Amino acid sequence: MTMKLDPITKKFSGTLEKTKDSSQSWKGGKFKRTKSGYVLVRVERDSPLFCMTKPPFYKDWAYAFEHRIIMARYLGRPLTKNEIVHHINGITDDNRIGNLRLTNRHNHFGIDRKEIEELKGQIRILQDRVTQLEAENVILRSN
Numbered sequence: 324m325t326m327k328l329d330p331i332t333k334k335f336s337g338t339l340e341k342t343k344d345s346s347q348s349w350k351g352g353k354f355k356r357t358k359s360g361y362v363l364v365r366v367e368r369d370s371p372l373f374c375m376t377k378p379p380f381y382k383d384w385a386y387a388f389e390h391r392i393i394m395a396r397y398l399g400r401p402l403t404k405n406e407i408v409h410h411i412n413g414i415t416d417d418n419r420i421g422n423l424r425l426t427n428r429h430n431h432f433g434i435d436r437k438e439i440e441e442l443k444g445q446i447r448i449l450q451d452r453v454t455q456l457e458a459e460n461v462i463l464r465s466n
Contacts, residue, residue: 360415362389374401390418394425 363386366376372395376385394408395401397420402408409424410417 362416362418363387364389364392366392372396372401390415390423393418393420394423397423398425 365384366373366387368383368385372387372392373385375391375395376387379385388408390408390410391402402425405427407426407428409426411422411424414422
């Protein structure tokens with residue numbers, strides 16, 4: 324709060340400034356978009372990653388998707404518009420680097436189908452193994 328007493332009018336003038344540090348609702352510049360589930364983070368204008376932000380732009384900052392910022396920091400460079408950060412487990416607010424994969428728009432659409440087919444194959448192998456173990460278990464119990 325910046326208030327000054329004017330010596331001539333004997334009235335206080337100034338503005339009530341609520342800083343991010345003094346605000347009870349300040350969450351470190353992060354918030355979750357409710358519809359899509361993605362997390363947005365505040366990026367200061369002087370950051371080398373400011374080029375990755377989305378409108379609206381404020382005086383000294385803007386918001387960017389947290390998963391893109393995390394990947395950019397991991398790579399040590401800003402991401403291009405054609406680079407997509409894929410959430411491996413499909414949970415859009417799980418932004419651990421181990422859950423993120425960098426891809427491009429062309430390949431991004433095929434990731435899910437390819438992973439599903441791989442998982443189906445693994446499930447078939449495991450089901451066959453369970454059937455085999457159950458049969459061995461029956462034989463062992465009968466002895």
